[in-house]
Amino acid sequence: MGFLDLFRAASMPVLQVLIVTALGSFLALESINILGESTRNQLNNLVFYVFNPALIGTKLADTITAESFLSLWFMPVNILLTFIIGSLLGWVLMLIAKPAQHLKGLVLGACSAGNLGNMLFIIVPAVCKEKGAPFGESDVCSEFGMAYASLSMAIGSIFLWTYVYNLVRVFSENSGNNQAETVQDDVTVPVISVTVPLPPSSEPESSGKMKVMLELMRQCWRSFSSHINLKAVFAPSTIGAIAGFIIGTIGPFRWLLIGNTAPLRVLHDSASLVGDASIPAVTLIVGANLLRGLKGSGMSIPLVLGIAAVRYIFLPGFGILIVKGALRFGLVRDDPLYLFVLLLQFALPPAMNIGTITQLFGAGESDCSVIMLWTYGLASIALTLWSTFFMWLVA
Numbered sequence: 001m002g003f004l005d006l007f008r009a010a011s012m013p014v015l016q017v018l019i020v021t022a023l024g025s026f027l028a029l030e031s032i033n034i035l036g037e038s039t040r041n042q043l044n045n046l047v048f049y050v051f052n053p054a055l056i057g058t059k060l061a062d063t064i065t066a067e068s069f070l071s072l073w074f075m076p077v078n079i080l081l082t083f084i085i086g087s088l089l090g091w092v093l094m095l096i097a098k099p100a101q102h103l104k105g106l107v108l109g110a111c112s113a114g115n116l117g118n119m120l121f122i123i124v125p126a127v128c129k130e131k132g133a134p135f136g137e138s139d140v141c142s143e144f145g146m147a148y149a150s151l152s153m154a155i156g157s158i159f160l161w162t163y164v165y166n167l168v169r170v171f172s173e174n175s176g177n178n179q180a181e182t183v184q185d186d187v188t189v190p191v192i193s194v195t196v197p198l199p200p201s202s203e204p205e206s207s208g209k210m211k212v213m214l215e216l217m218r219q220c221w222r223s224f225s226s227h228i229n230l231k232a233v234f235a236p237s238t239i240g241a242i243a244g245f246i247i248g249t250i251g252p253f254r255w256l257l258i259g260n261t262a263p264l265r266v267l268h269d270s271a272s273l274v275g276d277a278s279i280p281a282v283t284l285i286v287g288a289n290l291l292r293g294l295k296g297s298g299m300s301i302p303l304v305l306g307i308a309a310v311r312y313i314f315l316p317g318f319g320i321l322i323v324k325g326a327l328r329f330g331l332v333r334d335d336p337l338y339l340f341v342l343l344l345q346f347a348l349p350p351a352m353n354i355g356t357i358t359q360l361f362g363a364g365e366s367d368c369s370v371i372m373l374w375t376y377g378l379a380s381i382a383l384t385l386w387s388t389f390f391m392w393l394v395a
Contacts, residue, residue: 006395009133010387013126017119017283018380024287035288044356047281053240055275056117056154058268060244061258063147069249072151074332078322078342079116079155083163085318086112089310097303105171106354106364107303109164110371111310114348117153118282123387124149124341134395135337148341154241156351161235165357172363286352286376292366293373299366304374311349311375312382319346320393336394343393347386349379 028035035043090111099107127133128141135141247253247268257268323342326332332339350371358368 005131006133006391007384007388009127009130010391011384012130013123014380014384014387016126017122020280020283021287021290021376024284025291026287027284028288028291035284040285040288043281044285047278047285048353048356049236051275051278051281052117052153052157053236053243053275054271055121055240055278056150056157056237057240057244057247058272058275059146059150060154060241061247061254061268062272063143063150064245064248065254066249068147069151069245071333072148072338074326075148075151075342076155078326078345079152079159081322082114082315082319082346083112083159086114086310086315089314090307093303093306093310097300097306099300099303101174102172102363103299103367105164105168106358106368106371107307108167109354109357110307110350110368110375113156113160113164113351113354114311114315114345115351116156116345116348117149118279118352119348119383120149120152120341120344121146121279122283123344123383124337127340127387127391128337134391135340141337144337145341148338150244152341152345154237154244157235157237157241157353160351160353161238164351164354168354168357168361168363172361282352286372289352289355289369290373290376292369293371299370304371307350307371308375308378308382312347312378312386316343316347316386319343322346339394340390343390344387347383347390349375349383 024035026032028040087108090108093111094104094107097107124145125142128135128138128145133141135145247257256262256264259265262268320343323332323339326342327334327339332342352372355365355368355372358364
């Protein structure tokens, strides 16, 4: 299998993304105005609340069983490592570039959170169809590839809304507090205050200690939930992932909903039909949002290029060391497609939902558009080259 065959197989899915993205940008032009701001917001809500949860839930239910999930245990670890290493590289970048306070959460999020769902849903099936790809039969490759992409999207969504959401929230709040001069300089972490009532002396000692522990747990949970937005943690995509896991791994639910002979298969087929709209809708939104980046912002170009370097040079390098090390020590099986997806998770552009998060807090929206413009523009080159190298590496 020659280099040109691998390069062609890797370039086709990236070209598909570029074409649909360009269509989204065209539809968002002021002279066309089909994907204007209000339309984008409405379509983004459909994707967030309907399309993405349906896509994740149905794909997981189709392809994930209790046995297969146990065999894929390393993928959550791999995704966690992309967030940890990306965050560390992001901190180094911030020490060098020194961005404004309200941009720090955005920079860390862009460095740590990759587009672990939609890009894989486009790239993996397209690569499976190419004759030069080293992944065997197209149908089998697509089936397992969708399972890997679904699990990646579900786990990535959980990490995104638990970690990046709170990063942007904390830094945007700190920025507002600094501007209002209402927070002391030495206060950087919210202090959890817990007041535990002492038990009455007449109660048995063991009963009193139990009440003290319960009160302590209750107040700790209340304080924790006040600082962590649990509604964001349980985003619609997370709920869809939980539903998909339950249906796919519990026998009676799987018998009822999955398969050509399932009594309630019409419910699953309907949800799958809705979920299939997610990928083209999100890609069109990406193209439409990139127009905002063309208008520019106060974001420094060196900082943007630093984020691109983190995502397309340093992270993939670490990814090769981690995945090859895991294979050497027997932590993952020698499956070319599985290894390809694990490697690709380190080389993806930033997650598009970071833009949604910045909109929620009104912190760095235009700056986020600039980051997305540059990183997704460079992705056409970086993803093609890395995909080609990864396929050669696992073949």
